[in-house]
Amino acid sequence: MSSLLGEHGYRDKVVDMIKENLVFLREFLLEFKTTGACFPTSRWAAQALITPLTEPNRPPRNILELGPGTGSVTLPMLREVRDGDKLTICEINPRFMKALKEKLNGDPHYRRNRERVFFFEGAAQDLPRDTTYDIIVCALPFVNFDLETVKAIFDRLREISTPDTLMTYYEYIGMRTFNGALAPADRAERIQKVNDYLKQSGSINYLARERVWLNLLPINIYTVKPTAA
Ligand SMILES: C[S@@+](CC[C@H](N)C(=O)[O-])C[C@H]1O[C@@H](n2cnc3c(N)ncnc32)[C@H](O)[C@@H]1O
Numbered sequence: 001m002s003s004l005l006g007e008h009g010y011r012d013k014v015v016d017m018i019k020e021n022l023v024f025l026r027e028f029l030l031e032f033k034t035t036g037a038c039f040p041t042s043r044w045a046a047q048a049l050i051t052p053l054t055e056p057n058r059p060p061r062n063i064l065e066l067g068p069g070t071g072s073v074t075l076p077m078l079r080e081v082r083d084g085d086k087l088t089i090c091e092i093n094p095r096f097m098k099a100l101k102e103k104l105n106g107d108p109h110y111r112r113n114r115e116r117v118f119f120f121e122g123a124a125q126d127l128p129r130d131t132t133y134d135i136i137v138c139a140l141p142f143v144n145f146d147l148e149t150v151k152a153i154f155d156r157l158r159e160i161s162t163p164d165t166l167m168t169y170y171e172y173i174g175m176r177t178f179n180g181a182l183a184p185a186d187r188a189e190r191i192q193k194v195n196d197y198l199k200q201s202g203s204i205n206y207l208a209r210e211r212v213w214l215n216l217l218p219i220n221i222y223t224v225k226p227t228a229a
Contacts, residue, residue: 020070023099027069034092036141037216040072044214045170048221049073051210052135052166053080060084062131064160066124067091067139071100077137078109081116090120090127097121125152129159136167136226143175147193154203157226166207167226170219173211 021039028038041049050073053063060082068074068089081087091097097119104110110117120127124140136157142150157167175191183191198204205225212219 020072020103023070023096027093027096031093033144034141035069036144039216040070041139041170041219042212042215043072043076045212045219045221046073046076048210048212049137049139049168049170050077050080052168052223053077053137058082061086061134063087064127064133064136065089065139066136067141068100069096069139071103073137073139074100074104075107075109078104078107078113078117081109081113085113086116086118087113088118088120088131088133090122090124092121092123094121125149125156127156127160129156132160132162132165134162134165136161136165138167138169140169142169142194142198143171143191145194146190147197150194150197154197154226161226163225163227165226167224168221169224170212170221173218173220 024035024040025038027035053061063077063081063085065074065077065087068091074089077087089100091100101119104117124138140153142153145153161167199206205227206222207225208223210221210223212221
């Protein structure tokens with residue numbers, strides 16, 4: 001009997017995973033520019049992205065998640081939310097937000113933290129300026145955006161950061177080489193401008209880089225201070 005239940009539990013998990021991947025793939029096709037990936041981030045990448053939350057004995061933190069999609073980073077994050085923390089989840093795509101809220105309702109860590117979790121359905125660059133955050137976990141697909149959008153996002157992030165705010169974000173390894181060699185000239189040029197802004201303008205203060213190979217496409221996870229160097 002118990003092995004049957006176990007089997008059903010496993011089957012339910014696989015069905016949930018397939019459903020989640022289908023939601024993601026659908027948004028990738030409908031909203032390529034903002035979705036930016038065809039599958040959710042792996043659990044290893046998610047764990048690396050949430051490193052600032054896992055620090056032992058850390059004080060209560062005001063935390064912001066940008067671009068939760070179907071929640072592959074949100075769920076591990078909620079396991080790390082502690083008394084006194086606040087978590088704001090910002091998502092531009094209403095269909096992702098709806099799917100996320102449905103998923104969170106079934107999650108024990110969300111239910112434990114429900115009063116500490118807030119939702120902002122809109123663009124990161126439109127987040128209210130009246131709060132500052134200590135930790136920002138960002139999954140926005142910067143290489144899909146034009147330079148003005150990336151600048152608008154970082155301008156707003158600087159306004160809602162303190163000099164101690166830590167932000168993590170990721171980038172696919174090899175994307176720059178791939179685009180330089182194979183992308184149409186206008187796309188390659190746009191991406192080059194975005195990369196120059198992110199990496200060379202000195203607008204962002206880089207602290208660390210971690211490589212995660214166990215993801216559909218391997219990624220670099222960067223830890224930065226959104227405030228200028
Ligand atoms: C690459 S997906 C990441 C999804 C999920 N966090 C993961 O890692 O699997 C990018 C997410 O950012 C959201 N997004 C894109 N542009 C945004 C913006 N300007 N403000 C807020 N969310 C945005 C997309 O709708 C999508 O959910």
